[in-house]
Amino acid sequence: MLRAVVKLCCGISYPHMRSMAGLQRRAVAVIGQEITQLQQWGQIQQHIRTHVALNYNEVEQEDVQPAAMSGNQLYYEQHGREAMRKALSMLEDKDGWKVEMTESNGDVIYSKVIPGAGKVFRMEAVLEAGVDELYDILYARVQEMPQWNPSIQHIEVLKHVGPETIVTHEVSAGSAGNLIGQRDFVSVRHSCKQKSRVYLGGAAIQLESFPPQAGFVRAEDGPTCIVLQALDEDKTKSHFTWLLNMDVKGWLPKSIVNQALPRAQLDFTRHLRRRLGGRSMSLHDSLHLAAPSPILKTETGER
Numbered sequence: 516m517l518r519a520v521v522k523l524c525c526g527i528s529y530p531h532m533r534s535m536a537g538l539q540r541r542a543v544a545v546i547g548q549e550i551t552q553l554q555q556w557g558q559i560q561q562h563i564r565t566h567v568a569l570n571y572n573e574v575e576q577e578d579v580q581p582a583a584m585s586g587n588q589l590y591y592e593q594h595g596r597e598a599m600r601k602a603l604s605m606l607e608d609k610d611g612w613k614v615e616m617t618e619s620n621g622d623v624i625y626s627k628v629i630p631g632a633g634k635v636f637r638m639e640a641v642l643e644a645g646v647d648e649l650y651d652i653l654y655a656r657v658q659e660m661p662q663w664n665p666s667i668q669h670i671e672v673l674k675h676v677g678p679e680t681i682v683t684h685e686v687s688a689g690s691a692g693n694l695i696g697q698r699d700f701v702s703v704r705h706s707c708k709q710k711s712r713v714y715l716g717g718a719a720i721q722l723e724s725f726p727p728q729a730g731f732v733r734a735e736d737g738p739t740c741i742v743l744q745a746l747d748e749d750k751t752k753s754h755f756t757w758l759l760n761m762d763v764k765g766w767l768p769k770s771i772v773n774q775a776l777p778r779a780q781l782d783f784t785r786h787l788r789r790r791l792g793g794r795s796m797s798l799h800d801s802l803h804l805a806a807p808s809p810i811l812k813t814e815t816g817e818r
């Protein structure tokens with residue numbers, strides 16, 4: 516329909532456009548580009564509906580009304596969905612994953628080198644919570660994360676783009692336990708909630724209104740994704756899959772980064788379990804938590 520209207524408009528305006536000059540012509544070209552973007556966005560939506568992995572395509576996505584959204588909002592939505600799609604297709608490819616670590620509580624981290632993305636890590640764990648509770652903790656109340664996770668110093672929701680998309684600024688904690696030092700991230704985070712599954716995708720974005728700040732190393736997270744899958748009817752257990760794909764930036768040996776990233780995943784999950792009430796703590800975790808905290812909130816990170 517949109518295409519037909521555009522064609523009709525083009526036909527009507529063609530004789531006038533021929534007589535246009537300079538700036539007017541440029542303005543028409545820009546409008547043309549915007550229309551193409553809208554169209555591409557529609558195609559991406561369609562692509563997600565039909566092709567994306569792990570049942571994400573079963574989601575009844577509401578028909579989007581581009582007219583009701585500003586160009587920027589459309590861009591964030593599109594970027595978030597695209598990140599989710601890319602991350603899910605990385606997870607979908609089951610070949611070539613190498614076991615990186617196996618924990619006594621059953622958590623496993625795999626890694627794989629993916630052309631274009633570099634080394635990515637996939638964590639698989641079982642959490643003693645339902646997908647709704649996890650969605651609430653990990654997405655709806657994302658800004659409260661620093662209260663239960665000492666690896667994260669600050670999270671601010673910069674924009675609420677829609678019910679499924681937010682733009683966030685995140686600052687990791689520079690601490691003795693974190694060899695990489697403090698980083699900050701600006702990301703679009705996209706969520707998709709189904710009855711027994713939740714998808715949380717994300718990727719770095721550049722915001723003109725939030726350029727890298729002096730003294731901070733701006734890292735890039737994503738395309739990344741967390742998939743939560745309910746394991747039982749009573750909603751007491753969920754399977755947690757987390758694809759971590761991060762460019763930490765700065766001058767650091769790969770070996771340090773490749774050790775720090777899976778560590779960060781284990782730490783994150785340990786704190787998440789503690790937030791869930793310690794219901795699923797392993798012996799290893801309880802011992803670890805009983806010891807004086809190795810995470811000292813010092814300002815020793817590279818700033």
Ligand SMILES: CC(C)CCC[C@@H](C)[C@H]1CC[C@H]2[C@@H]3CC=C4C[C@@H](O)CC[C@]4(C)[C@H]3CC[C@]12C
Pocket residue numbers: 653654657666667670685686687688693695696698700704715717734736741763775776779780783
């Ligand atoms: C190793 C160093 C550089 C970083 C350590 C902290 C990392 C692990 C922290 C910093 C910011 C954090 C992210 C902040 C926000 C979200 C969105 C949420 O919906 C899922 C978790 C997720 C995606 C966090 C995952 C862990 C994270 C990436």
